[in-house]
Amino acid sequence: MKRLHPFRQRLSLAIVAGTFLASPAVAADLNVEISQSRMQKLSRPAATLIVGNPAIADVSIANSDTIVVLGRTYGQTNLIALDAAGQQIANFDLHVVETQNASVTLNRGAAQYTYSCTPRCVWVINPADEQIPTDGYITTTTSFTSMAEDAAGGGSGN
Structure with a gap:
């Protein structure tokens, strides 16, 4: 079996690692109770927020790395946060659910x-x-x- 030259081996490893770093964020579940707000921390500051169906949830930026999600009506939609360069920093499957207490x-x-x-x-x-x-x-x-x-x-x- 032929061995790769050390430089090519490092280059291949860097390309594979770069592919994982450049891939978009994996969607995570985010549950919010109807008529309630929830604060959500982000990994870095968001410049743009996109909500798939604004009738289900409303989202605003609280500070550089925190957003506030308001559950408007029952349902499921998605939420995407982009940084100032337009790179995706968060992707949520957003579920507005029934209030559980009282x-x-x-x-x-x-x-x-x-x-x-x-x-x-x-x-x-x-x-x-x-x-x-x-x-x-x-x-x-x-x-x-x-x-x-x-x-x-x-x-x-x-």
């Missing part, structure tokens, strides 16, 4: 209603719940929030 789901026939029990159970908006009562609840909540913003001087009424 949540109760009531099923009446085909209809579903979700309650947050901390300590008293109150009905909460959940995209998987029956649509008719949810629409009225959203309208009431939006009106209440608008009145509070106007009273605080943050609404469009001032």
